[in-house]
Amino acid sequence: MHPLADESWLLAARAHHLHCWLPPRSQFELGEEGYLGWKRDQRTRRAAAVGALLAEVEYGPAVIERVQSLVHRDHLTIDHGSQAVEDAACLVVIEMQLSEKDPDGLDADLVDAIRHVAKRMSPAALAAAAHMPLGEQTRSILTAAIRPWAD
Numbered sequence: 148m149h150p151l152a153d154e155s156w157l158l159a160a161r162a163h164h165l166h167c168w169l170p171p172r173s174q175f176e177l178g179e180e181g182y183l184g185w186k187r188d189q190r191t192r193r194a195a196a197v198g199a200l201l202a203e204v205e206y207g208p209a210v211i212e213r214v215q216s217l218v219h220r221d222h223l224t225i226d227h228g229s230q231a232v233e234d235a236a237c238l239v240v241i242e243m244q245l246s247e248k249d250p251d252g253l254d255a256d257l258v259d260a261i262r263h264v265a266k267r268m269s270p271a272a273l274a275a276a277a278h279m280p281l282g283e284q285t286r287s288i289l290t291a292a293i294r295p296w297a298d
Contacts, residue, residue: 155210159217159232162197163239194218234272237264241276245285261292268296 169192175181194215201211217232241261265273273293281289 153228155213155217156228156231158197158201158210158214159228160235162193162214162218163232163236165193165196167193190219230269233267234269234275237268238272238276238279240264241289242279245279245281245289258288258292261289262295265293265296268293 167189170185170188172182172185175185175188197218198211198215201214206214213228217229220229220233241264244257244260265276268276273296276289276293279286279289
């Protein structure tokens with residue numbers, strides 16, 4: 148856990164996959180523009196949903212607003228909490244992508260996807276990624292994918 152993590156960080160991290168299947172990616176255009184639109188929609192929906200849940204269990208408006216801001220990833224480069232939540236999400240994506248693949252099945256598209264995720268990560272998160280429990284071949288692929296940002 149991040150040494151500065153407060154309750155709002157933990158709540159935001161737990162909300163990362165809240166309703167992540169709504170709406171399906173297939174409802175948005177193909178390509179980067181469609182993907183970015185889908186991600187914006189996901190963050191907006193997730194922030195609204197977590198805000199409603201927190202209000203139901205009587206969190207105050209300040210906490211709800213803070214958690215929603217973290218879920219929406221506002222001010223990533225300025226706000227350490229948002230970066231920590233982003234780092235956690237990126238580490239989960241990398242770990243899940245690599246753990247589900249046979250090392251021989253790792254292709255250029257997956258390496259590119261990991262590179263795309265890695266460029267959003269802090270140096271501490273990149274260091275954590277380098278210590279994930281992976282097989283030798285998978286680790287070498289991860290190392291190559293994150294090298295441009297890990298230096």
